[in-house]
Amino acid sequence: MVFRNRQKTIRVADVLHGCTPGRIQSVGYMQVIPLVSELSDDRFVSPVEGEAEVFTTSYGTLGFRNPGDCVLIVPCHAGYVVKQAAQDHAMAHAGVVRSAGQRSFDTAMCIQQSQGGFIQRGSYRMLILPYALRERALEVRQETSFNKLWEAISLFNREMGLQAAGHLEFFLKHFQKELDEFVAEFECVPRQIGAIILVDDQVVGVERAPSHAYWRSVWPCLIRECYGSLAIRVAQLKGERAAVPASRTPLPDDIGSLDELESVIAEIARQEDERARATVRDLLDEQLMLTCDESTAGLSIETVQPGRFTGQVIRDGERIVYASLPATKKWLADNKWQTAKPFAI
């Protein structure tokens, strides 16, 4: 693919190519529209399914050894919080590691300010950075500075009501129960390879993986730390009990028989399904301006210029094999203002 000035514009529809929306899942402030597809490209694995060896060799350098025959795609903003006396690290961008290859990324970030030590080679539980940190992480993706995310983590912790410090584990420990629940609440469905995530009735992210197996392996990290953290923040601001989201229709009170109840449930399910489809439809023409960051193993990693979405896309020629597109905070704030009720007295 030829990039003119290393830039290219695509639409969200291109990211969703080959997918159809599944039944919307809705719990509290969060809704998830699964993206299901018959397309499943098993040439690529995540660090979780590929059992990648993870390690740090210096502060700010995160390494991956890919032991398998498939190309390893390290998800955008993958991170590792380890139990050993070593500094937790996260990626500032996505990464590609050739089959049976090893690669170190010196643009990685320390996410545990006052801890020394390097992560020993091994397999560890992966996370994806909380939504609130991802935009900043992407902005500094090309800087080689191990402490480049500390200030953002500190602000994030303070916003969440925790000690202001560059320690992501403070947040993870404090909200462990809530984060764990998101994993059980939002389930993978058969043939799922992606999702559109809504929080408080706004689309906050579009995610796509190369295959169902890849998706299954990264979904707990996305729903737990990345988007779950945002739902927790919204619950802090608006109260624990979410109002019924606009995507939901409550059952009417005047149902007289089981037959009627059965048909009402089916009709509401149909309406909710249509609403989910409309949500996807509204996104399709959204433009994404991509800048190519690098090419490895025939794959190009491209960064979305912040607009409605930020994030990264990985392509194999014209085929989009991976996309992680969190909505920008500015767009969400502007949209909330624009959709607020007009003044009336």
Place this chain on the structure above:
Amino acid sequence: MPFTSASRNRDQIHELLRKAQATAQRLLVRFEHAGILLDVSASMFGHETQARRPISVALALRDLLAETAERVTIVTNDGRAAPAAELIEPAGDTSLAAGLVALLKREPDVVFVLTDGYENAPAGRFAEVVRAVRRMGVETPFHQFSPVFAAEARGIRVLSESVAGLPVNKPEAIGLGLLKVLFEADVDRGAAALLGMVRPAMEGKRDVRRIEEVKHGVS
């Protein structure tokens, strides 16, 4: 036990059914028509450290409860009528509301909901349906049984505040829980079952093992 092929596991299924029958006989609790709503969604796979434990406990409970009733209707959360003794791989989202209505149309005298309590398509719809059917005058007792690890025995996630939830660690040890259910469904039959349990002790033929098992039925 792997869920690869039902035919391959036929002997094991037969053995599990035999165990369910034997355990049900010891319970001394009987229902006329039990409705079982079985959650087979992806979250019933459980945590990878004890993979498939929730679904295993739920399937064992299903078979046990089926043996306590003269007639049983089993419906899965995806709305499928399911026979007893079928091994099911958990998958998909959780919508239990339509399954509850489908069960109630068959007029069971009790409904057991076997679930981890995580409903998402959408969350709260089951509770809405419970309120709706109560407004209609349907009084069938509903009971939620949720598979738990021993350490989680408190604080299960209930689908509806008006549906009692019972944590289950070992399906073979739900004696008192079932007795309570029977009392709620039919006081006379509940009293008869209780009498059946304690009469041997009163008559000096006390089977300590059986009483102890029942006593520890509620986790």
